[in-house]
Structures are given as C-alpha cells and as structure tokens.
Amino acid sequence: MDYFLQQLVNGLTLGSVYGLIAIGYTMVYGIIGMINFAHGDVFMLSVFIALIVFVLISSLVGGLAIALALIIVLVCAMALTALWSWAIERVAYRPLRGSFRLAPLISAIGMSIFLVNFVQLVQGPRNKSLPPIMDGGFVIPVGSGNITLAYKQILIILTTAVLLAAFWFVVQKTSLGRAQRACEQDRKMASLLGIDVDRTISLTFVMGAALAAVAGVLFMVQYGVVNFSDGFVPGIKAFTAAVLGGIGSLPGAVIGGLLIGLIEVFWSAYFSIDYKDVAAFSILAVTLIFMPSGLLGKPDVEKV
Amino acid sequence: MAQSEDIGGVAAEPSASLDWPKALRDAGLLALFTLGLSFPILAFRTRQDLTQGLVLDPRWGLVATVVAIAFFARLGWLVFGGALTRGAAAGAARVSRALAPVKPYAWIFRYIVLALLAAYPFLAVLFTGTGGALKWIDNFGIQILIYVMLGWGLNIVVGLAGLLDLGYVAFYAVGAYSTALLSTHFGFSFWICLPLAGIFAAFWGIMLGFPVLRLRGDYLAIVTLAFGEIIRLVIINWVELTNGASGISGIPRPTFFGLPFNASDEGFAAFFGLQFTPLHRLFFLFYLILALALLTNWVTVRLRRLPIGRAWEALREDEIACRSLGIDTVITKLTAFSIGAMFGGFAGAFFAARLGFISPKSFEFMESAVILSIVVLGGMGSQIGVAIAAIVMIGGTELLRELTWLKAVFGPSFDPTQYRMLLFGMAMVAMMVWRPRGLISNREPSIVLHEKRAIGGDMVKEGHG
Numbered sequence: 054m055d056y057f058l059q060q061l062v063n064g065l066t067l068g069s070v071y072g073l074i075a076i077g078y079t080m081v082y083g084i085i086g087m088i089n090f091a092h093g094d095v096f097m098l099s100v101f102i103a104l105i106v107f108v109l110i111s112s113l114v115g116g117l118a119i120a121l122a123l124i125i126v127l128v129c130a131m132a133l134t135a136l137w138s139w140a141i142e143r144v145a146y147r148p149l150r151g152s153f154r155l156a157p158l159i160s161a162i163g164m165s166i167f168l169v170n171f172v173q174l175v176q177g178p179r180n181k182s183l184p185p186i187m188d189g190g191f192v193i194p195v196g197s198g199n200i201t202l203a204y205k206q207i208l209i210i211l212t213t214a215v216l217l218a219a220f221w222f223v224v225q226k227t228s229l230g231r232a233q234r235a236c237e238q239d240r241k242m243a244s245l246l247g248i249d250v251d252r253t254i255s256l257t258f259v260m261g262a263a264l265a266a267v268a269g270v271l272f273m274v275q276y277g278v279v280n281f282s283d284g285f286v287p288g289i290k291a292f293t294a295a296v297l298g299g300i301g302s303l304p305g306a307v308i309g310g311l312l313i314g315l316i317e318v319f320w321s322a323y324f325s326i327d328y329k330d331v332a333a334f335s336i337l338a339v340t341l342i343f344m345p346s347g348l349l350g351k352p353d354v355e356k357v
Numbered sequence: 358m359a360q361s362e363d364i365g366g367v368a369a370e371p372s373a374s375l376d377w378p379k380a381l382r383d384a385g386l387l388a389l390f391t392l393g394l395s396f397p398i399l400a401f402r403t404r405q406d407l408t409q410g411l412v413l414d415p416r417w418g419l420v421a422t423v424v425a426i427a428f429f430a431r432l433g434w435l436v437f438g439g440a441l442t443r444g445a446a447a448g449a450a451r452v453s454r455a456l457a458p459v460k461p462y463a464w465i466f467r468y469i470v471l472a473l474l475a476a477y478p479f480l481a482v483l484f485t486g487t488g489g490a491l492k493w494i495d496n497f498g499i500q501i502l503i504y505v506m507l508g509w510g511l512n513i514v515v516g517l518a519g520l521l522d523l524g525y526v527a528f529y530a531v532g533a534y535s536t537a538l539l540s541t542h543f544g545f546s547f548w549i550c551l552p553l554a555g556i557f558a559a560f561w562g563i564m565l566g567f568p569v570l571r572l573r574g575d576y577l578a579i580v581t582l583a584f585g586e587i588i589r590l591v592i593i594n595w596v597e598l599t600n601g602a603s604g605i606s607g608i609p610r611p612t613f614f615g616l617p618f619n620a621s622d623e624g625f626a627a628f629f630g631l632q633f634t635p636l637h638r639l640f641f642l643f644y645l646i647l648a649l650a651l652l653t654n655w656v657t658v659r660l661r662r663l664p665i666g667r668a669w670e671a672l673r674e675d676e677i678a679c680r681s682l683g684i685d686t687v688i689t690k691l692t693a694f695s696i697g698a699m700f701g702g703f704a705g706a707f708f709a710a711r712l713g714f715i716s717p718k719s720f721e722f723m724e725s726a727v728i729l730s731i732v733v734l735g736g737m738g739s740q741i742g743v744a745i746a747a748i749v750m751i752g753g754t755e756l757l758r759e760l761t762w763l764k765a766v767f768g769p770s771f772d773p774t775q776y777r778m779l780l781f782g783m784a785m786v787a788m789m790v791w792r793p794r795g796l797i798s799n800r801e802p803s804i805v806l807h808e809k810r811a812i813g814g815d816m817v818k819e820g821h822g
Contacts, residue, residue: 163785
C-alpha cells in the first residue's frame with residue numbers, strides 16, 4: 054500500500070510537468086492546427102535558462118532565501134523562454150501561414166534540430182548538474198510503512214495547480230482568451246471582426262512557452278540535471294498527453310499529463326523500467342488510432 | 358551567431374527611398390532583441406567544476422559580436438535588400454530565357470549525368486589520387502547515394518501517396534538488422550540477405566501501415582514517429598537478440614560473385630591479377646549503391662504509369678474523391694507503405710554490409726527527419742529534386758569537414774563540423790520559408806488529355822491526405 058501511494062505521488066509530480074508542457078502543444082494545435090514540434094526543445098532551453106539564472110543569482114547574492122531565488126528564476130525563465138518562442142514563431146511559422154499543411158510541421162522539425170544543436174554548441178554536450186536545491190519532506194506513516202512527500206513534490210504540484218488556474222482564467226475570462234477561442238473556431242471570421250490574428254497567435258506561443266518554462270524550472274528543482282538532448286522525449290510524452298486529453302482542450306492536457314505521468318511511473322514500478330518509453334509511445338499510437346479526439350476533445354468533423 | 362542571421366533575413370519592406378532614422382531604429386530594435394535572446398544562454402557557458410558544482414564563464418565578447426552582426430545585417434538588408442531581390446529576380450529571369458532554347462534537349466542532360474556518375478570513382482582517383490579518392494568515394498559518393506536512395510524510397514510514401522511518414526528510419530533499421538542477424542547467426546551471404554531484408558521491411562511496412570490507415574496528415578506523422586521510436590527502443594532493450602546499444606559487428610562484406618575484397622589468394626584482386634588496394638571494395642560498393650538507387654528510381658517511374666501509381670497520386674490529391682471513384686484506399690496505402698519500406702530495407706541491408714557494424718545510434722529519429730527533409734526540400738514527388746536535395750544537404754554538410762581554412766579565420770579551436778546539424782536545421786527552416794514547395798516544385802503530370810505541360814507547385818495540394 055505504501056509503495057503504491059509513493060508511486061502515486063511520484064506519478065502526479067511527473068504528470069504535472071508533462072501537463073504544463075502539454076498545454077503549449079494543445080493551445081498551439083487548437084489555434085493554428087499545427088504540431089509545434091520544437092516545443093519540447095523550447096522546454097529544454099528553458100531548463101538551461103533557469104539553470105544559468107539560478108547559478109548566477111546564487112553567485113551574485115549568496116545566502117538568498119531559496120524561495121525568493123526560485124521566484125526570480127521562474128520570472129526570468131518565463132520571460133526569456135517566451136521571448137525565444139515569440140522569435141521562433143516569427144521566423145519559422147508566421148511566414149508559412151496559409152502555405153500547404155505540412156510546411157509548418159517541417160519548419161518546426163528544422164527549428165527543433167536547430168535548437169538542440171544551438172544549445173549543444175553554446176553550452177557543450179555534457180550533462181549539467183546542480184547540487185540538490187530543496188531537500189527533505191514530510192514522512193507520512195501509512196499502514197506498515199512510510200511514504201515521503203518531498204517538499205519539491207509539493208512545490209511542483211502546487212505551482213502547477215496555481216498556474217493552471219491562472220491560465221484557465223486568462224483563456225476563459227479575458228478578452229485575449231476570447232480572441233484565442235475565436236481564432237480557434239474561425240480565423241478568417243475573427244480577423245473580419247477586428248481581432249489581430251497574428252498577435253493572438255503570437256501570444257498563444259508566448260503563453261505556451263511561459264508554461265513550458267515553469268515546467269523547466271520545476272524540472273530543474275526536481276532532477277537538477279539537464280542535457281541538450283532532454284527535450285525530445287518529454288516533448289513527445291507531453292504531446293501524447295495533449296492527444297490523450299483531447300487536443301485543443303486545456304483541462305484535457307492536464308488530465309492527459311497526469312495520466313501519462315502515472316502510467317509511466319507505475320509501468321516502471323511494476324513492470325519494466327527499460328520499456329517505459331515504449332509504453333508512452335504505444336499509448337500515443339493507440340490513442341491516435343482508436344480515439345483520435347481524446348478524452349475531452351471535440352470530434353473532428355470532416356467537411357467535403 | 359546563428360539566430361541573428363535568421364531574424365535578419367525576415368520580412369523586408371521594399372522601400373524606394375530609405376528612411377534612415379526608421380532603419381536605424383529598426384536595426385537597433387533587432388539588436389536589442391538579439392541581446393535578449395542571447396542573454397543567459399549565450400552570455401554564460403556552464404562548466405561542471407569538480408569542487409564547486411556548476412560555474413559560469415561569461416562570454417560578453419561573443420554576445421557583443423552577435424548583437425553587432427544582427428544590427429548590421431538588418432541595416433544592410435534594409436539598405437541593399439530591395440536592390441538585391443530585384444537583381445536576383447532579373448538574373449533568374451535571364452537564366453531561364455537563356456536556357457529556353459536548350460530545353461528540348463534536356464534528355465541529353467540525363468545521359469550526361471548518368472555517364473558522370475558512372476565515371477565518378479575513376480574521376481575521383483584521377484583528380485585526388487588513391488588516398489584522396491577513398492574519402493571522396495566513401496564520404497561523398499556512397500554516403501550521398503544512400504540518402505538519394507532513401508529519399509527516393511520515402512518519396513513513394515510521401516511524395517506520391519501523400520502519406521507523411523516520420524518513422525521511415527524504422528524500415529532502414531529493419532533492413533540493416535535483418536541482414537546483420539541473418540548473416541552473423543546463419544551465415545547467409547549479403548546477396549541472400551539483400552532481398553530478404555527488402556521482404557522483411559515490406560512486411561513491417563504492411564504491419565505498421567495497417568493500423569494507421571484511418572489517420573491522415575500530421576496525426577499519421579506522429580504515429581509513424583512513435584512506431585519508429587518503438588522499434589529503436591525495442592532494438593536497444595532486447596539485448597539477447599540485438600546486443601542492445603553496443604550493436605552488432607562482424608557482418609560479412611558483400612562479395613563480387615563470391616570473390617571477397619581482401620588481399621588473400623582467393624580475393625578479387627588476386628583473381629583478376631590486380632594489385633590489391635582497398636579502392637576495389639569502394640568502387641564495388643559505389644556501383645552497388647548506384648545500381649540500387651537507380652533501381653529505386655526506375656521502379657518508381659514505372660509504377661507511376663501503372664494504375665497503382667495513378668491511384669497513389671489521386672490519393673495524395675484528394676482522398677475523398679479517390680474513395681468516391683471506387684479506388685481501394687486500403688490497398689493503395691498499404692502498397693505505398695510496403696514498397697517504400699522495401700527500398701528502405703534494401704538501403705538498410707547495404708548500410709549494414711558496407712560498414713560491417715551497426716548500432717541503434719544510426720537509426721535515431723534525426724535520420725528520419727533528415728530523409729524527410731530531403732524529400733520535402735527536393736519538392737515532393739520530384740525524383741530529380743530529391744537527388745539534388747540529397748546532394749546539397751548531405752554533400753554540403755560533409756563539405757563542412759573540408760573547410761579547414763576557416764581555422765585560420767576563427768582560431769585553431771574552431772571546428773566547422775560542430776555546425777553541421779545546426780546549419781541543417783536552419784536550412785530546413787529557411788527552405789520552408791523561401792520555397793515551401795521545395796526546389797523542383799513544377800511537375801509534369803503523369804497523364805494528360807491534350808498537351809503536356811508542367812504544373813506549378815501551387816496548383817497541387819499534396820500533403821492533405
């Protein structure tokens with residue numbers, strides 16, 4: 054029982070990170086119908102940015118409270134990653150709007166290759182690791198054993214919940230969110246009604262990247278190690294989460310993320326750790342083949 | 358350095374008279390922007406220190422250079438960009454006018470290219486000597502031809518049938534691993550393994566194609582990517598069969614009608630009374646892959662004229678219309694998948710036998726992306742375009758290894774090969790922005806009513822299927 058609960062906590066933590074990245078995929082797919090293949094690498098870039106800013110802060114002002122330092126890191130990482138994502142959209146995707154359907158996907162693959170190699174070039178190919186940032190946690194006795202609720206796990210789950218609430222509010226209640234949903238339904242009509250479609254799409258990319266940066270900071274806190282190639286697999290898993298939850302749906306992305314996190318953790322705990330990525334990829338394939346609209350997505354109506 | 362040029366090349370408004378304050382402000386803004394982009398990631402290089410954990414090495418000089426490049430590139434583009442574009446357009450028009458009288462004789466050109474290809478190894482020896490020719494035949498000739506063949510194989514799936522396949526490397530892997538396993542476990546020779554590898558790959562093409570029949574567009578792309586990764590992960594983890602990440606070595610090399618290419622008395626050189634040199638094997642491998650690639654091309658060109666080829670192209674243009682006209686889309690898609698996969702399998706068999714060693718590292722997603730980008734950059738469906746794209750992309754990145762003179766400019770620690778994939782990614786983005794339809798976007802229709810004329814890339818809407 055305690056083992057099961059421990060894995061549950063671990064799965065929820067991992068799933069939160071996937072869910073945050075998945076929102077970037079789902080929002081972009083919802084609004085322009087493209088798979089932002091470079092999103093996983095934007096996440097990887099944000100981990101690097103967070104890492105550098107964190108080391109910079111702790112070397113400039115030693116003895117800063119860890120909470121304050123993390124908030125500064127979070128804000129910097131969100132801003133800078135959003136700037137990157139804005140630039141990527143501007144350079145690689147906006148000129149292709151209205152082009153044939155595969156062009157943005159291929160451009161995104163090119164951007165992904167570029168980002169991976171850019172980071173490898175400027176930061177070197179080795180793993181970068183930090184000493185543990187946040188140690189300790191609550192130990193809760195359950196039945197015969199204990200489960201450990203690390204502080205960083207609580208931080209991750211809480212941050213995810215708070216940010217999701219904030220973004221949910223933005224999408225549902227603000228005029229930007231209304232514009233986004235309008236563009237999702239009919240871009241041409243939205244532009245006729247005076248919505249700046251390009252700006253809305255850019256802001257969607259910025260929001261997705263900011264959430265990926267949050268995931269990046271949490272990833273840094275949780276694992277403390279990053280490599281230039283760490284974007285691909287989390288990216289694919291987050292995309293799987295987005296598809297599983299129903300692409301285009303914000304709560305779907307989170308639920309999908311949590312499910313993928315849980316499946317991955319339980320699979321490694323009870324079956325085989327070697328095949329955990331195979332499990333994730335198989336879920337992706339099975340979902341797309343048998344349930345392409347996901348758990349909460351709207352079915353895709355084909356008009357002839 | 359890289360991203361600044363990317364941004365500098367975007368969206369210039371043609372201006373008759375230059376507005377200097379505006380241009381300066383524009384360039385300054387871009388420079389500021391570049392500074393923002395490069396702030397932590399470029400300005401500090403992280404270094405793992407054994408005692409203190411992570412330390413940062415500031416590199417403000419590099420950042421200043423990049424920002425300056427961004428500023429002046431943008432300013433230069435605003436000043437000269439308009440004239441440059443007009444000049445380029447005029448130049449292109451002049452070239453196409455000059456070529457117009459030669460057009461009817463284009464078929465001669467094909468034979469010239471074929472003759473040059475056939476003579477390539479001899480020319481390499483002639484111009485670069487024995488030592489240099491090893492590199493030119495192996496790194497350039499054989500390497501490029503493998504990608505030409507893979508590109509043509511994938512072209513059947515993507516270019517003709519319009520099914521975006523991001524996991525093509527899986528079939529390459531199936532071909533390579535079936536050759537490796539059959540030859541090391543059962544002692545089959547390369548010439549038995551080659552057709553078997555094609556059959557296995559085609560079989561896997563059907564197996565993987567069957568579940569994805571209902572998917573289209575980018576969902577299909579992602580599922581094929583997932584399949585490709587699953588196959589790679591299984592190869593890595595199934596250590597008893599595949600030896601895992603360390604790969605399989607000792608795969609027997611192809612022989613010339615039973616004559617091995619070695620220095621022994623039964624070898625190729627001894628049999629023909631020649632002096633032994635490693636060049637013989639390279640010559641043989643070059644002609645082998647050339648033949649395989651030409652076979653792929655020939656089969657594709659022939660298939661396009663058969664009902665099945667027409668069905669593929671109809672499927673690419675409009676799946677619903679295709680189904681309404683009574684074409685069996687299941688058979689059409691599966692044949693495209695399996696025939697494309699078969700050529701991937703042949704290429705894989707050649708790859709395994711060429712090096713004598715394979716490992717899962719050669720079959721990563723990046724390879725699929727490279728092959729797909731070759732097909733797309735070449736102009737989907739165009740055979741010659743794919744070949745040109747393979748030469749440019751693979752040959753171009755191989756050429757980077759040769760640019761040793763750059764060391765004199767950037768200092769001895771400068772290594773141009775590091776920039777290989779970086780430039781590859783940038784080229785993919787730039788090509789998509791510049792020519793989303795690929796290099797050769799015009800295409801001759803396969804079937805015509807009255808007269809034959811090329812159709813512009815904008816008229817066809819492939820890639821929806």
